[in-house]
Amino acid sequence: MTRRSRRALPATLTALVLLAASVLVAVCAIQLAVGEVPLLPYDSLAGLLHDTTWSARETAVAGGVVTAIGLVLFLAAVVPGRARTAALDQHTAVSVRGLRNALRSAAVVDGVESAAVKVRRRRVRAVVRTRRAVVDGLGDAVRAAVEHRVGEFALARPPQVVVRVKALRSTP
Structure with a gap:
């Protein structure tokens, strides 16, 4: 579907x-x-x-x-347009916009200022911004949270989750 x-x-x-x-x-x-x-x-x-x-x-x-x-x-x-739904099984689907919003909220873990998520057929790309000086482990925490949320949706083809962490420059 x-x-x-x-x-x-x-x-x-x-x-x-x-x-x-x-x-x-x-x-x-x-x-x-x-x-x-x-x-x-x-x-x-x-x-x-x-x-x-x-x-x-x-x-x-x-x-x-x-x-x-x-x-x-x-x-x-x-030419087919961009898919607007992601299949859960043969008869049900979730909107890509709803999936993106749910994954964006899951990506905002402790230490994350903001998150942007792009959902494609085979890949979910999350870019998170933080004010932390040391970002070790933050990407793994975000990836785990997003993968957990993807698992809750039980998509027919779970996408690969890619996380990129950007440290915001603080003004002195």
Whole structure:
């Protein structure tokens, strides 16, 4: 059960462009039906398109732009997005955001000022900051706490835990 991102941005942009084109065509059609001058002059536009040949530079550029946009939209639809859940078993999952927040709170052990956690498929990377001058053993304590919390989640594929300790510089 792996949920992927929804690709909301490409879908929204495509919908807005198609909506704008549809509104423009509808307004021009209504203006022609009523007998007013259309927003886009149909006769001059049709004449311009009729005079343009297939071998013209403008045609090649327009075709390249449309092809590039189509390729980008196709790749956005086909390439899988970042997983938003981590599998617990075949039928249940936990959100990656919730897992990250739980692991970040577990990484704040005695002596840790702040923690940042990144959760990937195979690895959990924790960067903790401390004001201690001697950081011996702090990384091991954080790793043990995070691994214990990962064990509590009982993930289908437990990730490797990597901890990095950064000592904050104290101002004299």
